[in-house]
Amino acid sequence: MTYLVSLFLLGLVLGLVAVASNPAPYFAALGLVVAAGVGCGVLVGHGGSFLSLVLFLIYLGGMLVVFAYSAALAAEPFPESWGDRSVLGYVVVYTLGVVLVAGLFWGGWYETSWTAVDEFKELSVLRGDTSGVALMYSHGGGMLIACAWVLLLTLFVVLELTRGLSRGALRAV
Amino acid sequence: MTPVHFSFTSAFILGLMGLAFHRTHLLSALLCLEGMMLSLFIALSLLALQMEATGYSVAPMLFLSFSACEASAGLALLVATARTHGTDRLQSLNLLQC
Numbered sequence: 376m377t378y379l380v381s382l383f384l385l386g387l388v389l390g391l392v393a394v395a396s397n398p399a400p401y402f403a404a405l406g407l408v409v410a411a412g413v414g415c416g417v418l419v420g421h422g423g424s425f426l427s428l429v430l431f432l433i434y435l436g437g438m439l440v441v442f443a444y445s446a447a448l449a450a451e452p453f454p455e456s457w458g459d460r461s462v463l464g465y466v467v468v469y470t471l472g473v474v475l476v477a478g479l480f481w482g483g484w485y486e487t488s489w490t491a492v493d494e495f496k497e498l499s500v501l502r503g504d505t506s507g508v509a510l511m512y513s514h515g516g517g518m519l520i521a522c523a524w525v526l527l528l529t530l531f532v533v534l535e536l537t538r539g540l541s542r543g544a545l546r547a548v
Numbered sequence: 549m550t551p552v553h554f555s556f557t558s559a560f561i562l563g564l565m566g567l568a569f570h571r572t573h574l575l576s577a578l579l580c581l582e583g584m585m586l587s588l589f590i591a592l593s594l595l596a597l598q599m600e601a602t603g604y605s606v607a608p609m610l611f612l613s614f615s616a617c618e619a620s621a622g623l624a625l626l627v628a629t630a631r632t633h634g635t636d637r638l639q640s641l642n643l644l645q646c
Contacts, residue, residue, distance in 0.1 A: 384555040387590070391559040394583045395566025400575040407579055407586070410559070414590045417552070421597040426608055430589060433612055438619050442579060445623055448630045449575045461571075469565070473558050480549050507596060507605030515606050522613045529617040536624040537631075 380420035386413035388473055396465035399454030400446040404439065411435050425505040552594060559587035574629060574636040578622045585615040 390410025394403045411434055418427040455462050511519055549557070566580035589608050596604040626636055633640040 381551065384551060387555055387559055387587075388562070391562040391566075391583050391587070394579055395562040397566060397569070397571050397573075397576045397580075400573055400579060403576050403579045407583055410583065411586055414586060417555075417590060418593050418597070421594060423593050423597045423605075426593045426597075426605065429609060429612065430586075430593075433616065434586065434589070438582065438616055441623060442575075442582065442619070445626060446575060448626060449573045449636050465569075469562055473562070476558065477554065480554055483549070484551050503600065503602040504593070504596060504605040507602030508609055510603055511606045511609060518606070518610055522610055525617055526613060529620055533620050533624040536621070536628050 376420065380417060383413040383416040383420065386410070387417065389470075392466060392469045392473070393457060395469055396457065396462050398456055398459075398462045399451065400442075400449045401454055402456055404443050404446055407442075408435060408439055411439065422502060423504045424502060425508060429508075552598075556587045556591045556594070560584055560591075563587060570638075572637055572639075574626055574638060578619070578626060581622065582615075582619060585611075585618070589615070 387410050390406050390413065393406030394410065397403065411430065415427040415430050418424075418430065457463060457466055563580045563583035563586075566583070567577055570577040570580065589612060592608040592611055593605070596602060596607065629641070630636050
């Protein structure tokens with residue numbers, strides 16, 4: 376279990392290396408999908424199954440799907456993958472940087488300091504994060520209303536930005 | 549620094565460097581921003597889980613909703629750029645160039 380979660384942590388860092396080295400946006404979105412998937416695995420390994428589910432649904436299934444088909448706006452005839460010379464340079468530099476900084480902290484990474492094992496004291500239907508999120512609907516009601524208001528406001532912001540005509544936000548002429 | 553903290557910290561810094569050194573496309577900068585949001589979500593969730601303070605589980609949920617707002621605003625800017633300049637390449641954003 377420790378080994379699996381440590382593999383997921385490695386996948387998170389390598390996925391973000393794949394995004395940060397700036398290949399064509401098709402491949403960067405793929406790297407982000409992989410990073411989010413293994414990030415969900417890390418959260419499940421710590422006992423946060425509800426937060427992992429929320430990450431999958433909202434982040435991967437909502438936001439990244441929109442990014443994936445917005446990648447059509449960035450279409451080019453020869454997309455640069457991670458094997459092309461310029462992108463490979465960034466990949467190598469970022470990976471070496473992560474390995475070097477990890478070498479600084481390597482001394483304290485013993486077997487018992489890897490991950491917190493999920494503590495399962497009693498048999499329960501409600502896990503910790505599920506019942507913690509339920510607080511959002513009781514004591515955190517004001518913040519919930521604020522978030523809903525902000526989301527509604529963002530809808531109008533997006534509509535205004537993409538309205539265009541000749542009076543829109545970004546016009547060259 | 550435990551390996552978990554090192555992982556999401558380096559993920560955040562990698563996303564930040566990808567955002568700072570982005571080259572051709574505006575969309576790749578937005579994707580690096582989303583990577584930073586992912587690492588922050590994982591950090592907030594692990595704070596609630598590792599400290600066994602389940603009341604802080606609300607923070608990643610609210611953070612995700614604000615992150616969705618930011619992503620949609622960024623994509624609206626991308627669409628507006630593509631509609632105006634024909635492409636999202638940063639070479640075409642040269643109106644202020646001397």
